[in-house]
Structures are given as structure tokens and as C-alpha cells.
Amino acid sequence: MKNLTTRKLLRAAVIAALYAALTLAFAPISYGPFQFRISEALAILPLFCPEAVIGLTIGCFIANTLSAYPWDVVFGTLATLCAATLTCLIGKGMKKDWRVAVGIIPPITVNAFVVPFLFLAAIELKELYLISVLQVGGGQAAVLVALGIPLYFALKRVSDKIFS
16 A cells, blocks of 8 residues: 555656646746646646646746746646646546546636736736637647647546546
8 A cells, every 4th residue: 555655755746847837837838827738738627636636736836936927826826726626526436538528628728717816916908808718728628638638538548547
């Protein structure tokens, strides 16, 4: 049992490191109102293993410490925790392949509605909230559809070996 716990801890740590590294590697497009976080492709991982929730949350926290918006550390991280938890619940409740289509909804919607508040608190563009929701949600959707869904199907083939 100790070995299983160590594996889960290691998986969470690797996910956190990957999320932070990908966000920082693509920093120019990872932060701000027009963000396109490549690391958000990893948001499908809670469909496979619950420890991904902690890994994504810690990785987001680390990445957000370099954000120009200091409150992104708290609220952006909480948004990731919420979205990852919902995705994990979907992963436990649905066993068919279409769970990936439902599983990408929480990271898209939670981030689309939470992240714009972080920008609007910094600048007086409150009337542009809906536009910001569409921009952030569009970036999230693009990353998850273009990268997250293919990642899901690639991992699905080997998930018994990796996530057992």
C-alpha cells in the first residue's frame, strides 16, 4: 500500500511540475486577458486519476506566482481546484469515451467566468466582462479541444499501465 501512495504522490508532483513548466515556457501567451495556456491541456488528467487534482492545483499556484495579477495566485488557483475537482467527479461517474467531452466543460466554464474578474479588478473595463469571458473561454476551449482531447485518447490506450 505504501508503494501505491508513493506512486500517487509522484504522479501529482510530475503533473504539478509539467503544468508549471508548460505555463512558464509559453509565458507570453499564458498570462493576461488573451491567455492561451498550453498547460491547460493537462486539465483532462483528473478523468484518469484523482491525484491530478492536487497536481494541477499546485502547478497552477506555482505558475500564478509569476502572474502580473497578484490575486491570480489565490483566485486562479481556486478556479483550477474547482474545475479539476468537477472533472474528477465526471471521470468517476462516467465510464464511456464521451466523458472527455463532458470532462472538458468544467475547466472551460470555471476559468471563463473566474479569470476575467482578475483582469477587471486591475483595470476599469467592467463593461467588457462578457467579452473577457468569451476570450478566456475560447482560449481554454481551443487548448482542450486541440491538445487535451488528443492527450486523453493517447493516455487512454496506456492508462491501465500508467494510472493503476
